[in-house]
Amino acid sequence: MDSKLQFRGHIAHAATKGLKAAMTLRRLRTISPPTARGLFIAMVTPTIDYASSLRMHRCSGNKLAMLNRPQRVGAQAIAGAFRTVVTVIAEAKACISNIHDRHIKKAVSLWVYLHTLPRTNPLSRISTAVCIRFTSPLQRIAQICEDVLVDKMETIQPYIVTPWESRIASITDPEEAKAIIKHSSGVVIVTSSSVKNEIVGMGSITYTTNQHTLNQEPTSLLVTLGLLTEQNPYTAELTAIAKSMEKIA
Numbered sequence: 001m002d003s004k005l006q007f008r009g010h011i012a013h014a015a016t017k018g019l020k021a022a023m024t025l026r027r028l029r030t031i032s033p034p035t036a037r038g039l040f041i042a043m044v045t046p047t048i049d050y051a052s053s054l055r056m057h058r059c060s061g062n063k064l065a066m067l068n069r070p071q072r073v074g075a076q077a078i079a080g081a082f083r084t085v086v087t088v089i090a091e092a093k094a095c096i097s098n099i100h101d102r103h104i105k106k107a108v109s110l111w112v113y114l115h116t117l118p119r120t121n122p123l124s125r126i127s128t129a130v131c132i133r134f135t136s137p138l139q140r141i142a143q144i145c146e147d148v149l150v151d152k153m154e155t156i157q158p159y160i161v162t163p164w165e166s167r168i169a170s171i172t173d174p175e176e177a178k179a180i181i182k183h184s185s186g187v188v189i190v191t192s193s194s195v196k197n198e199i200v201g202m203g204s205i206t207y208t209t210n211q212h213t214l215n216q217e218p219t220s221l222l223v224t225l226g227l228l229t230e231q232n233p234y235t236a237e238l239t240a241i242a243k244s245m246e247k248i249a
Contacts, residue, residue, distance in 0.1 A: 007058040010051070011066060018048040018070035026077035032230055033094075036078040040096060044074050049102055053110050056103040057140045067099050107141045108148060115150040189244045193236035198228045202236040204244040219247060 021044045025036060048067055052059075059067060068087045075081055075090035091098050097105075117124040161167075191204045202225060207218040221243055225231045 007055045008063060010055055011059065011063045014048055014050055015066040015069060018044050018067070019073060021047050022070040022073035022077065026073055028077070033078050035229055037095060038229075040074045040078060040094075044070055045102065048099070049106060052103045053107050053141060054137050056107060057137060059099065059103065064099065071096070071099060104144070108145055111141055111145040111148060112150065187248055189241070189248075191237060191240035191244060193233040193240060195228055195233055200225045200228055200231040200233060200236050202240040202243075204240045206244050206247055221247075 022040070025039055025043065028036070028039075031039070048070055072085075072087045072090055075087070075094040075096060076083065076085075078094035078096065079090065081090045081093055085093075088098070114123060186209055188207045188209055189204060190207075191202070193200065193202045195201075201223065203220070203222045205218050205220050208216055221240070223239075223243070225236050225239065
């Protein structure tokens, strides 16, 4: 690395581009906080964190204040905080990571990536010995990640299974399964979620298997939660479980 790199100029350029993206996000006043947070992560965060592993050790003082401006504007767009709110409080209300945490995360990710490259890649043979005269950004990352255990990482090779190959089948004794169903008692809850035409919905059926309530009809619930931009099938499944538990509580 060149010791005469203009880190301040690079940081100012990234902060300016991030501020423009954050101000554009703030103009969208009709979107929900989850959608605004997703747009912030997709638009503003990559602009601010571009090449952060190279200049993260210089982000302090006035340079850090420049990067915090788009953070504050983005937090105001997400949570609707006042302009006088401290950046740390605004980040906590908007549920977004601060600059320092994101830089450390990217540095650790880069360090792990360099140690998981195949042996044929030239970057896998990079030496990270610390130079006394000048410590490069990569050497500083090596100092930060010296406690990360990279020698014991497991390398998982990809294994593709074609659709026409048979999968592992479970073996269950039919008589034993019938006996379990016959002697089971309690409350059976079945939940499901689906996405159709960009709309997320969930449903649940609650049935009591006690002998005293065999004639009771199952209780069903079908609810449309919202658009796919605000919800997803996983949260819909959790909502279905919560609603079913409320009915039997």
